[in-house]
Amino acid sequence: MANAYDAIVIGGGHNGLVAAAYLARAGRRVVVLERRERVGGAAASEEVFPGFTFSVFSYVVSLLRPEIIRDLELPRHGLHVLPLESTLTPLPNGDYLAQWNDHDQNRRELARHSLRDAEAYDEFGRLMHLMSRAVKPFLGMAPPDPGSLAPRELAALGRLGRQLRGLGREQFHALHRLATMSAADYLDEWFETEALKATKSASGIIGTLAGPRSPGTAYVLLHHYMGELDGVFRAWGFAKGGNGSVSAAIAGAARAAGVEIRTQAQVANVIVGNGRATGVALASGEELRAPRVVSNADPRRTFLELVGERHLPADFVQAIRAFRFRGASAKVNLALDALPDFACLPGAGPHLRGAISISPSVDYLERAYDQAKYGEFSRRPYMDIVLPSMIDPGMAPPGKHVMSIFAQYAPYHLNGGWTDARREAFGDAVIDTLAEYAPNLKSILLHRQVVTPADIERVVGISEGNIFHGELSLQQMFFLRPVPAWAKYRTPIAGLWQCGSGTHPGGGVMGAPGRLAALEILKESR
Amino acid sequence: MLTPTPFHPRTAPLCRSHAWRRWAGCVVASAYELSHEREYHAVRGAAALFDVSPLYKYRVHGRDAARFLDHVVTHDAGRLAAGRVLYTPWCDARGKVIDDGTVARLDEATFRLTSAEPNLRWLQDNAAGFEVAIEDVSAATAALALQGPNARAILQRLGDRDFEGLRYFGLTAARLGGVPVTISRTGYTGDLGYELWLAADDALPLWDALIEAGTPYGITPAGILALDVARIEAGLMLLDVDYVSAGRALIENQTSSPYELDLGWAVKLDKPAFVGRRALAAEAVRGPQWRFAGIQVEWDSFERLFAAAGLAPRVPLAAWRTSVPLYAGGEQVGYATSGVWSPLLKQYIALAHLQSRWAAVGTALEMEVTVEHRRQRAAARVVKKPFFDPERKRA
Numbered sequence: 001m002a003n004a005y006d007a008i009v010i011g012g013g014h015n016g017l018v019a020a021a022y023l024a025r026a027g028r029r030v031v032v033l034e035r036r037e038r039v040g041g042a043a044a045s046e047e048v049f050p051g052f053t054f055s056v057f058s059y060v061v062s063l064l065r066p067e068i069i070r071d072l073e074l075p076r077h078g079l080h081v082l083p084l085e086s087t088l089t090p091l092p093n094g095d096y097l098a099q100w101n102d103h104d105q106n107r108r109e110l111a112r113h114s115l116r117d118a119e120a121y122d123e124f125g126r127l128m129h130l131m132s133r134a135v136k137p138f139l140g141m142a143p144p145d146p147g148s149l150a151p152r153e154l155a156a157l158g159r160l161g162r163q164l165r166g167l168g169r170e171q172f173h174a175l176h177r178l179a180t181m182s183a184a185d186y187l188d189e190w191f192e193t194e195a196l197k198a199t200k201s202a203s204g205i206i207g208t209l210a211g212p213r214s215p216g217t218a219y220v221l222l223h224h225y226m227g228e229l230d231g232v233f234r235a236w237g238f239a240k241g242g243n244g245s246v247s248a249a250i251a252g253a254a255r256a257a258g259v260e261i262r263t264q265a266q267v268a269n270v271i272v273g274n275g276r277a278t279g280v281a282l283a284s285g286e287e288l289r290a291p292r293v294v295s296n297a298d299p300r301r302t303f304l305e306l307v308g309e310r311h312l313p314a315d316f317v318q319a320i321r322a323f324r325f326r327g328a329s330a331k332v333n334l335a336l337d338a339l340p341d342f343a344c345l346p347g348a349g350p351h352l353r354g355a356i357s358i359s360p361s362v363d364y365l366e367r368a369y370d371q372a373k374y375g376e377f378s379r380r381p382y383m384d385i386v387l388p389s390m391i392d393p394g395m396a397p398p399g400k401h402v403m404s405i406f407a408q409y410a411p412y413h414l415n416g417g418w419t420d421a422r423r424e425a426f427g428d429a430v431i432d433t434l435a436e437y438a439p440n441l442k443s444i445l446l447h448r449q450v451v452t453p454a455d456i457e458r459v460v461g462i463s464e465g466n467i468f469h470g471e472l473s474l475q476q477m478f479f480l481r482p483v484p485a486w487a488k489y490r491t492p493i494a495g496l497w498q499c500g501s502g503t504h505p506g507g508g509v510m511g512a513p514g515r516l517a518a519l520e521i522l523k524e525s526r
Numbered sequence: 527m528l529t530p531t532p533f534h535p536r537t538a539p540l541c542r543s544h545a546w547r548r549w550a551g552c553v554v555a556s557a558y559e560l561s562h563e564r565e566y567h568a569v570r571g572a573a574a575l576f577d578v579s580p581l582y583k584y585r586v587h588g589r590d591a592a593r594f595l596d597h598v599v600t601h602d603a604g605r606l607a608a609g610r611v612l613y614t615p616w617c618d619a620r621g622k623v624i625d626d627g628t629v630a631r632l633d634e635a636t637f638r639l640t641s642a643e644p645n646l647r648w649l650q651d652n653a654a655g656f657e658v659a660i661e662d663v664s665a666a667t668a669a670l671a672l673q674g675p676n677a678r679a680i681l682q683r684l685g686d687r688d689f690e691g692l693r694y695f696g697l698t699a700a701r702l703g704g705v706p707v708t709i710s711r712t713g714y715t716g717d718l719g720y721e722l723w724l725a726a727d728d729a730l731p732l733w734d735a736l737i738e739a740g741t742p743y744g745i746t747p748a749g750i751l752a753l754d755v756a757r758i759e760a761g762l763m764l765l766d767v768d769y770v771s772a773g774r775a776l777i778e779n780q781t782s783s784p785y786e787l788d789l790g791w792a793v794k795l796d797k798p799a800f801v802g803r804r805a806l807a808a809e810a811v812r813g814p815q816w817r818f819a820g821i822q823v824e825w826d827s828f829e830r831l832f833a834a835a836g837l838a839p840r841v842p843l844a845a846w847r848t849s850v851p852l853y854a855g856g857e858q859v860g861y862a863t864s865g866v867w868s869p870l871l872k873q874y875i876a877l878a879h880l881q882s883r884w885a886a887v888g889t890a891l892e893m894e895v896t897v898e899h900r901r902q903r904a905a906a907r908v909v910k911k912p913f914f915d916p917e918r919k920r921a
Contacts, residue, residue, distance in 0.1 A: 104528060104551035107644070115662050119647040126774065 005029045005260075005290040007521070008280055010267045010306065011461070011500070013041025016296030017250040017259075018514030019499040019521075021072050023294075024257035026522050031288065032259060033280065035266040035461065038244075039251050041296070042460045042467065043509050045244025049447035051397040052335040055242035056451060057460065058467065059331070059386060059404040060084065062236055063226060063510040064246065067140070071515075077252035080240040082391045086354030088345070089199045090437040096344035097195040098351060113193040124190050127174060128225045134167050134175055136226060139505045142488045142516050143479040179474060183217040184362045198359040202382055207467040207507065209328040209411060211369030212362050216474050223472060223506070238391045246509055270295075270302075270496060272311045277496035280306075292495050292521060296514070298462055298469040299323055299482040299502040307493060316492050319483040323476060323502070327453030327465030328372060330410035332430045334403040335396070335447035339387070340438040353390045358383035358433065372409030377426045380433045381407040400446070405430055410452050412464040418454035426450060468507025469500050478504055489517040497521055528553040531579040532668040532729035540747050547750055550642070550664075552580035555749035562755070562844065563869070565748035569715050569756045570870050572744030573674035575736060576753055578714075578721065579729075581627075582644055583667045586637040588658035595629055595637055597800050598652050600784055600793040606631045611695045611710050614792050615784045616645075621805030622772035622781035624648065625765055626789070630697050630710055638663075638708075638723070642765035648773065652801060668729040672736065673719030673756070675918055676743040681709070681720060683739040689720075694920040703735025714753060716760025718918040754845040758866050758877060761820055761911030763787060767847045768818070768863040768877055785814035786879070788911070817885030820911035821852070821862055823874035823893055827905035835898040841867035841874055852878055853892040853903060859884040862893060868913060875913050876906075884908075 007023050009016045012034030020030045038044060042057035061081050069079065089097040097113060100106040103122075110118035137160070144156035164172060178186065183204030187197040203224040204210075204217035211217075239246045251261060266283040270293055279289035295302040303312060303320045312320075345351050359365055359382055368378035384406040389396040396402045407430045414422060427450035435441040453465025462469055470476055479487045481504045489497050499517035501507035529552045531537070537555055545556040554577055557565060568574040586595060596604030601614030608631045615626040627641040639649075649660045672680060681689050686701045689709070697710040705728045713719035724732055737745060757764065765771060769787055770780040783806065784793050795807050825839075832839040845866035852860040865876030876893065884891065887910050892903035 104548060108527070108529060108551055115644075116647045116650065119644045123647075123773065126776070130776065 003289050003291060005031050005288065007031075007292040007294055008033065008288055008290045009294045009296060009499070010270075010280060010302075011035075011041065011296030012039035012247075012251070012261060012263070013296045013460075013500065014043045014247050014250055014509055014511055015500050015514030015517075016041075016294070017247065017254050017261075018068060018072070018511040019294055019296070019518040020259045021250060021254035021257050022515055022518030023521065024254060024259045025071075026518075030254075030259045031290075032254070032261045033265040033267055033282070033288075034261065034263045036459075037263050039261060039263065040244050040247030042456065042462065043243040043247045045242030048333065048449050049335040052400070052402050052447065053242055053388075053395045054333040054402060054449060055244065055388065055404055056333060056449070057331060057456060058243045058509050059388070059406065060237065061239050061243070061246060061509055062224065063508040063512075065139070065510055065512050065515065068511040068515055072250060072253035074249045074253060077249040077256070078241075078245060079249035080245075081237040082240055083237045084354050084386065084391070086351060087199060088342070088351040088354060088356045089195045089359055090342055090344045090356070091195055091360050092436070094344055096342075097193065097199065099199070110193070110196070113196065114191070117191045117193045117196055120190050128222065130171055131175055131178060131222055132226045134164070134171060135222065137163055138478060139226065139512055142520050143481070143504045145479055145485060145487065147485060178218045178222050180215060181218040182213045182215050183221045184212040184366070186218040186221070194361045195359070198362045198365055199357045201362060202357060202359045202365060202384065205365065205369070205382070205408065206384070206406070207329050208471050208473065209326040209372060209409065210471075210473070211366045211373075213366050214369075219474055219477075220472050223508075238386065238388060240392045240394070242388060242392075242395065243509060250511070267306060269308065270306045270493070272307060272493055272496075275311070276494040292497060292525070294497045294499050294517065294521065296500045298325070298466075298500055299498065300325065300463040301461060302498060302500075303491070307496065311493060313492055316483060316486070323482045324471045324473070325412070325464035325466040326471060327412040327456060327462075327467065328409045329467055330407045330426060330430075330453065331449075331451040332405040332407055332427055333449040333451070334405065334445060336401040336403055337444040337446050338399070338440075339390075339401055340403065340444065341440045342438050344437065352387050354386075356383075356385040358385070358437065368409055372411040375411060375413060375415035377410045377414060377422075377429065378408065379429050381409065381430055383407045383430065383434065385434070405434070412453035412457070412466075418452050423450050423452050423455070426452065469502035470506075472506050477506065481506060489513075489520045529665075531577050532726040533577045533579065533670070533733055536730060536733045537577055537747065545749070549750065550580040550582065554580060555747075557749040557751045558747050562749060562751035565746055565752035566755050566869060568744060568746035568748055569674050569717055569752060571674065572746065573672055573676040573680055573740055574715075574746050574748035574752060575740070576671040576673065576748055578669045578671045579667075579726075581669055582641045582662070582664045583669070583723075584639045584641070584646065584649060585661045585663045586639055586649075586658060587635055587661070588656070589635060590656040590658045591635050591637050592631075594653055594656040594658040595639070596797060597656070598649065599629060600789075600800060600802070600806070601629070602794045602797065603629045603637070604797070608633050609697050611697050611712055613695075615787065615789050617784065617802030617806065618772045619802055619805065620772065620781070621783050621802040621809060622775070623769060623784055623787060623789075624772050626763070628710075628712060630708075632697070632708065643771060643773075666726055668724050668726045670722045670732070670736070671713050671715070671719060672722065672740075672745075673713045673715040673717050675718055676740075676745070677719050680736065680740040680743050680745060684735055692720075702732060703739070705732040705735065707732065714760070714762055715756035716762065716912050716914060716919060717756065717916060718921075751844050754847075754864075755866050755869070758845055758864050758875060759868050759870065759912065759914040761877065761913060763818065763877060764864065782816065782818075782879075783809055783814060785809055786816040786818065788818040790814075813882065815882055816860075817880050817882050819878055819880050819885045820909045820913055821865075821876040821878045821891065821893065821906050822909045822913075823876070823895075824905040824907065825874070828874060828895065831895060831897045831902045831904055835900075837898065843867055843869070850876070851894045852880065852906070853894075854884050854889070859891070871914060873913070875909075877911075880908070
């Protein structure tokens with residue numbers, strides 16, 4: 001029987017769509033199978049409350065790769081990234097710390113807290129720029145296998161070695177320290193303003209069950225800086241229409257390239273015969289055949305559920321079981337009758353067009369983590385807040401607003417498990433904490449949606465609700481992601497590929513795994 | 527928000543052009559009038575009054591203040607007498623310039639350092655082991671530059687004493703119209719001129735007194751556009767325009783040593799130890815690869831390019847601050863970073879970085895000139911800096 005498709009992509013998340021688009025642009029016949037009624041996975045905009053659109057899960061465009069924007073012509077397919085202008089950290093003492101895009105404005109604000117920090121800020125930014133440049137080539141390549149002696153692997157390793165050597169001593173040392181230290185320790189060497197250290201260290205803990213004092217978090221800090229490198233692409237910001245419009249733009253590009261996208265098409269399992277994937281069986285009983293199956297699902301779901309252990313080598317199964325998810329982040333989405341009024345900066349103002357970070361001190365963040373470490377959610381969580389309707393008025397009815405709150409920690413492995421009551425209790429903790437800084441919050445609240453890691457797992461299908469499809473810790477990065485020796489999107493099953501955030505270079509609405517997987521597939525089938 | 531300077535209540539109503547610009551996070555006038563021309567001519571013909579408050583200013587005080595400054599700057603700050611000022615760059619350990627500015631010795635144990643960019647953290651980090659306190663007094667200290675041939679006469683009218691004896695790069699405390707100020711005979715125009723340093727709270731009374739006393743002498747509030755023309759004529763460089771701070775540079779090629787900026791005269795290798803000394807001593811032996819030089823565009827060649835397009839020559843009346851390629855023998859051998867038509871000298875002049883072998887005075891070069899959308903090359907040659915150096919500057 002002739003195959004209708006050259007490739008079947010399981011899952012219509014942004015990476016699945018990116019992979020499909022690249023494959024189709026190379027002339028392949030591709031179908032994307034999405035379980036839900038809409039594509040986008042965790043990059044979805046939904047009208048949860050009449051007239052109010054939420055980016056239900058992911059909420060900013062952080063690291064979307066410029067080459068993808070360019071190759072897939074995403075702006076032509078509707079992507080419009082709006083700038084986020086600032087970060088405001090309200091403080092318990094009624095003051096605040098703001099970080100602004102404008103250099104002079106930023107310096108003036110930081111100098112209010114510490115003249116030294118105002119100067120260190122520029123030096124820190126310069127070093128992060130240099131470090132991002134040093135690491136960036138790794139993002140754009142399929143990771144070479146250091147355990148392999150194949151000429152292609154050795155050549156790639158050699159290129160990376162030269163790249164690292166070219167950094168010079170100062171930068172190489174800095175990179176090594178970033179790769180090994182905790183975000184808090186690293187920032188301690190730079191800054192003295194507590195709220196600045198805390199707010200910056202927060203980028204080191206996002207999506208991870210780790211505290212700012214946990215080793216390895218400094219690297220995640222750098223990971224988040226990389227989106228700022230290609231300044232002209234403005235790849236860091238807020239997508240008009242919410243993050244669903246990122247998915248819609250990619251889906252548009254994919255369709256334009258000939259991709260067939262089927263929603264409400266749940267894959268029950270990958271069909272494996274003689275160690276080779278030959279297609280998928282849908283929950284409906286329908287079977288689709290193709291010589292290549294590309295999974296956008298996370299590694300655990302792909303191998304332990306869709307493929308099945310019996311088709312896989314035991315050590316591989318062990319390694320997949322050991323791949324850590326431990327979702328730690330929740331979303332609280334609010335429909336608001338009016339603007340929140342922050343006690344530290346009353347009224348409307350430019351500070352509401354940027355991020356608002358509840359991260360008054362490193363101790364505050366670490367305490368929030370302490371509770372999660374022992375299976376409780378944080379009573380006073382870390383929060384990263386944006387008001388999408390301030391940036392894109394179309395997100396809410398005129399004069400009304402939506403608020404997106406990313407909150408941590410809400411550990412997947414909650415003592416006693418997540419229930420509706422526990423979910424709402426966490427929602428209460430978020431609202432109560434935020435209301436200390438924005439006293440009118442409760443009186444303007446029209447609707448509240450709380451999304452825990454258990455909800456992310458249930459709705460989007462990501463194991464343990466980890467927003468990165470597996471922790472972004474160094475032992476699961478680069479040539480170790482998701483499993484040593486299987487980091488190049490291939491799997492022990494011939495014809496079965498991975499393209500999700502559980503592969504290199506990991507999560508964030510980046511699209512890089514999808515693109516790199518497609519390029520590897522095309523290399524093989526050429 | 528940008529910070530208004532202490533003089534803003536006076537400068538704002540004067541700024542009829544509504545042309546403001548940023549300087550070190552402050553807002554200052556580009557030109558008060560619709561054109562900067564008259565403001566420039568006040569510098570050379572009467573007296574121009576510049577608000578230079580945005581300069582960064584550091585008070586360095588303590589038993590080791592002299593030893594400390596000697597340690598961080600390349601010039602002889604340690605031997606500077608009280609009541610004197612010197613100009614100096616300072617470098618990182620690789621001998622690359624971080625910033626440049628003036629060091630004024632206010633008394634035995636107190637100095638004031640000015641800079642173009644913030645330097646507090648760097649200074650404090652290098653102060654370990656010295657008994658010295660470094661304080662950022664940028665906001666608390668207002669500053670005016672009174673520049674031009676009539677500057678002295680205006681001060682005489684207002685001062686509580688005679689300023690004839692205040693020599694070039696000298697410094698004195700005085701009262702002007704009752705306002706306590708420190709007066710240094712310094713400036714950024716290469717003319718007879720003074721800089722006045724005072725408490726920010728006293729800014730308005732001093733401004734009013736100067737305007738009143740200076741009006742018969744043609745005192746003219748002047749903006750950055752006029753200053754830019756004057757400083758190029760004076761051959762004075764500007765950080766972030768003519769060179770990149772070593773602290774900001776992203777690649778080695780963006781950095782410059784003092785020798786490469788023509789500041790070798792301000793590097794005192796006979797000092798025992800200072801930041802960057804080892805690298806600078808090696809470079810002094812080796813000779814710098816680059817030089818910072820004055821360029822003059824040859825009028826006939828320039829005019830011919832325009833004539834060929836059917837146009838009269840069009841000169842830049844306001845200074846440009848872009849990188850313009852310089853060629854010799856068809857190869858690019860350098861780049862100009864600031865240039866302007868000198869209204870006084872009637873010459874098109876520029877400041878430029880040149881590979882050393884092309885930097886000798888008299889060397890024939892070509893400078894890129896865009897004529898009617900086409901890039902052309904006009905003949906130019908290396909000339910001595912400063913382009914304009916009147917006797918009254920030092921007399």
